[in-house]
Amino acid sequence: MARKPLMAGNWKMNLNHVEAVGLVQKLAWTLQDKRHDPAKSEVVVIPPFTDLRSVQTLIDGDKLELAYGAQDLSPFDGGAYTGDISADMLVKLGCTYVVVGHSERRQYHDEDDNTVNAKTIQAIKKGLVPIVCVGEGLEVRKAAQHVEFTLGHVRGALAELTDEQIGALVIAYEPVWAIGTGEVATPEDAQEVCGAIRDWLRRHHGDATADATRILYGGSVKASNVGAIMAQPDIDGALVGGASLQVDEFAGIARYYDLPTA
Numbered sequence: 001m002a003r004k005p006l007m008a009g010n011w012k013m014n015l016n017h018v019e020a021v022g023l024v025q026k027l028a029w030t031l032q033d034k035r036h037d038p039a040k041s042e043v044v045v046i047p048p049f050t051d052l053r054s055v056q057t058l059i060d061g062d063k064l065e066l067a068y069g070a071q072d073l074s075p076f077d078g079g080a081y082t083g084d085i086s087a088d089m090l091v092k093l094g095c096t097y098v099v100v101g102h103s104e105r106r107q108y109h110d111e112d113d114n115t116v117n118a119k120t121i122q123a124i125k126k127g128l129v130p131i132v133c134v135g136e137g138l139e140v141r142k143a144a145q146h147v148e149f150t151l152g153h154v155r156g157a158l159a160e161l162t163d164e165q166i167g168a169l170v171i172a173y174e175p176v177w178a179i180g181t182g183e184v185a186t187p188e189d190a191q192e193v194c195g196a197i198r199d200w201l202r203r204h205h206g207d208a209t210a211d212a213t214r215i216l217y218g219g220s221v222k223a224s225n226v227g228a229i230m231a232q233p234d235i236d237g238a239l240v241g242g243a244s245l246q247v248d249e250f251a252g253i254a255r256y257y258d259l260p261t262a
């Protein structure tokens with residue numbers, strides 16, 4: 001079965017709930033105006049927790065063809081975990097997706113493979129689709145260990161999951177050195193690692209799983225480079241940071257299929 005391209009805009013810690021409504025409205029209008037074909041790419045916004053209720057109200061009320069998700073979740077069901085947000089809370093807010101193991105969570109909140117694995121399992125258990133982030137830093141890339149290192153992240157994040165569960169989730173390869181730096185990996189660099197992830201899935205979880213799992217690339221994706229990235233055989237979409245805050249850029253990314261590939 002063909003994998004449907006996914007363009008996910010991770011707003012990170014940007015936009016309050018009023019600004020969020022403005023951006024989502026403008027994004028929906030722009031996609032409609034530019035005749036975006038929802039069959040050709042699924043468009044997802046990933047705002048801060050505090051925006052989710054407003055985004056839900058707008059998307060449900062206006063029946064917009066946009067999905068949304070959260071940037072993190074607790075691995076626990078509920079209880080005395082000050083500051084954390086449970087999967088049930090996100091489900092109640094209508095979230096479809098949740099980002100897990102973003103490099104900024106790994107860096108600033110010391111999340112390791114075990115935590116990422118626990119959050120991935122919790123998301124799946126509660127019916128959310130995890131977007132599991134993996135990828136190497138600059139030192140690892142310079143030492144040419146990027147493939148092995150990233151496969152280590154994949155192995156850790158997906159431990160104990162069934163083939164079926166893995167086929168239904170999303171993996172985002174984000175080389176840390178390319179995040180928010182303007183330093184985009186070449187399409188060939190991105191394909192090298194995304195292809196290695198798919199090979200690993202094929203070897204360990206079989207053809208059906210490897211062919212079903214969507215693998216995104218993230219790191220300085222813009223409308224001007226998304227076409228070449230999407231032309232790679234193992235890249236099924238993008239996890240977009242900065243450019244997802246600019247409506248025209250993000251709408252252009254969503255409409256990658258009408259852009260030049262080089």
Ligand SMILES: O=C[C@H](O)COP(=O)(O)O
Pocket residue numbers: 010102174178179180181182218219220221239240241242243
């Ligand atoms: O989650 C998104 C990524 O970290 C990429 O961010 P960026 O597009 O600003 O480089």
